[in-house]
Amino acid sequence: MQRFSKLYGSSPAHLLLALAALVVSAWAVLQAVGQGPPLSLTKWFVGSILAHDLVLLPLYSLVLIGLLRVVGGRGGKDRAGPSPRRLLVLNHLRVPAALSLLLLLLFFPFILGLADAGYEGVSGLSTDPYLPRWLILTGALFLLSGLILAVRLARGGAPAATEPSDSAAAGAGPPPAG
Amino acid sequence: MLTRFLHRAFGMDPEARALPGPQPPDRGPFRRDFWKSPLRGPWLASILSSALLPLILICALTGFVSHVAYDSELGANSVTGADGLLTPIYAALDWPAGWAWLYAGNQGLHVITGLAAIPILLAKLWAVIPKLWERPALRSLAHALERVSLALLVGASLFVYLTGVLNIQIYYPFGFGFVPAHYYGAFIFMAALTFHVATKLPDLARAFRERGVVAPLREDRASTTPEPPESSESAPTAPRPATISRRAFVGAVGVGSVGLGLMAAGQSIGGPLRPLGLLAPRGQYYGSGPNDFQINKTATSAGIMPAQTGASWRLELRGARTLELSREDLMGMPLSTQKLPIACVEGWSTTQTWTGVPLRDLGRLAGVDDPDELFVQSLQDAVLGQTTLNNSQASDPRSLLALQVNGADLSLDHGFPARIIVPALPGVHNTKWVQRLEFRGA
Numbered sequence: 001m002q003r004f005s006k007l008y009g010s011s012p013a014h015l016l017l018a019l020a021a022l023v024v025s026a027w028a029v030l031q032a033v034g035q036g037p038p039l040s041l042t043k044w045f046v047g048s049i050l051a052h053d054l055v056l057l058p059l060y061s062l063v064l065i066g067l068l069r070v071v072g073g074r075g076g077k078d079r080a081g082p083s084p085r086r087l088l089v090l091n092h093l094r095v096p097a098a099l100s101l102l103l104l105l106l107f108f109p110f111i112l113g114l115a116d117a118g119y120e121g122v123s124g125l126s127t128d129p130y131l132p133r134w135l136i137l138t139g140a141l142f143l144l145s146g147l148i149l150a151v152r153l154a155r156g157g158a159p160a161a162t163e164p165s166d167s168a169a170a171g172a173g174p175p176p177a178g
Numbered sequence: 179m180l181t182r183f184l185h186r187a188f189g190m191d192p193e194a195r196a197l198p199g200p201q202p203p204d205r206g207p208f209r210r211d212f213w214k215s216p217l218r219g220p221w222l223a224s225i226l227s228s229a230l231l232p233l234i235l236i237c238a239l240t241g242f243v244s245h246v247a248y249d250s251e252l253g254a255n256s257v258t259g260a261d262g263l264l265t266p267i268y269a270a271l272d273w274p275a276g277w278a279w280l281y282a283g284n285q286g287l288h289v290i291t292g293l294a295a296i297p298i299l300l301a302k303l304w305a306v307i308p309k310l311w312e313r314p315a316l317r318s319l320a321h322a323l324e325r326v327s328l329a330l331l332v333g334a335s336l337f338v339y340l341t342g343v344l345n346i347q348i349y350y351p352f353g354f355g356f357v358p359a360h361y362y363g364a365f366i367f368m369a370a371l372t373f374h375v376a377t378k379l380p381d382l383a384r385a386f387r388e389r390g391v392v393a394p395l396r397e398d399r400a401s402t403t404p405e406p407p408e409s410s411e412s413a414p415t416a417p418r419p420a421t422i423s424r425r426a427f428v429g430a431v432g433v434g435s436v437g438l439g440l441m442a443a444g445q446s447i448g449g450p451l452r453p454l455g456l457l458a459p460r461g462q463y464y465g466s467g468p469n470d471f472q473i474n475k476t477a478t479s480a481g482i483m484p485a486q487t488g489a490s491w492r493l494e495l496r497g498a499r500t501l502e503l504s505r506e507d508l509m510g511m512p513l514s515t516q517k518l519p520i521a522c523v524e525g526w527s528t529t530q531t532w533t534g535v536p537l538r539d540l541g542r543l544a545g546v547d548d549p550d551e552l553f554v555q556s557l558q559d560a561v562l563g564q565t566t567l568n569n570s571q572a573s574d575p576r577s578l579l580a581l582q583v584n585g586a587d588l589s590l591d592h593g594f595p596a597r598i599i600v601p602a603l604p605g606v607h608n609t610k611w612v613q614r615l616e617f618r619g620a
Contacts, residue, residue, distance in 0.1 A: 009318025036354030121479030
């Protein structure tokens, strides 16, 4: 038993569960490739991991790093981070922006009119309303966020007092998403 | 022997677990101090997982229930190919006509929970991304299997959500059939998830025990502190000050999740709530006429010619005997009016008032009182241009061959001259432009 753990790195139950998961997955793959072109299925399966982990996530991390630079403060030794007030404004901009981009990410076939041919045949309607609807939603999100920000600022939500800055300890590297 | 092999082949060292020996310095994202957000750590991963898991489980369960609702073992009903090993299970499960709202509720939940899970899934992947780059890449065989199953988990979840979201928008940029890919992808998703939950549940319990379930939600940005680096590979070793609190981060994810769920609920519940479905595929109104409600496939796109549905149209009725009925003959029979939903697998539904001949009466006319099955053939030449209904569906008194809706004749897009309407039946099985009914057995 101890020899097993030492060799394998965990308990026998761990191994059994892992193998069960792999067996079910292998069965599902065999069933699926009987139904569709295996190459295309593989491309989309692997492609979705690569697209998320190596494109989408680094992209929004980079955008946020850029935004943090714009609002001031690299978090480096020489400069304190952005002021609390600036951060509050930034957050009230990036949250509605993120929600709007999430909607675009999910509904781009409608918003950009790519799904028009299929959708019209199936529903008898056009995808034309979706772009204006997305724009209105985006506007409403920014408006709502702005209103909440105004209330918070009016109440003195972000004190101008200096906060404890640990940025020296954080190193000089660029701050990724957060 | 094996140990030495592993060590040589993969640089794995089963002896050294957490701290590997001296190695060449890692670069970029392989360095733990590359990841600076103070939000990442076991608590954030745990709270996101706690919200995500119930949504995923409801979505998966309703997905498999939908497969049961198709009664894939009957006729040509299957849209996923042969069920293989699972055939006996599905054959034993007959979909009932009992609760008319059952399929609408099931599919509504499927798409509501599916869409609502996506922002949380993206947040969760962001929260644990340092683990993708962790060094050493492989520590033991157990660790290697965990990473393989994680690749399956991430790939299958992204694949299943992506294909689902594209399918509800009738957008197919991929070269495979949606239904089997989405369905079998879900098996990989569930298998990898089961293993993941079993191995990670102790970590989740520890995170909540040490930091509380909701306590970190009470911290504002200034008091948002990083979790200790030794608590997890996703916790930062060199964090910078927080630019947003965990509360605000979790809140923003929650707003996205609830918002998407409401949009899907709008198109599922319909009626006065339909405008909630702002970006939902079936959040649009058609108008106020009796035939102004959601169409699943227009007559034009189904290839139905007006000549086929004109005065020469006859319904062919087969059973113990065969007869042909014109639309006038059908209108002359005792008619029944039922308020029933049509519910699409894509998660939208619409409830209308239908008038037509009960299928039961047509069975009796054909000389079959209690049919085992009812085979329905449409004028539409397509995979789902035919349907086989089970006994409970064919004999339910509310099941109709509908001729009218909301007091008016069916429009061509809604299946004129006649269509099937059965309680709790998947939308596509409510066959339009019916040409032949075949009552089998008994």
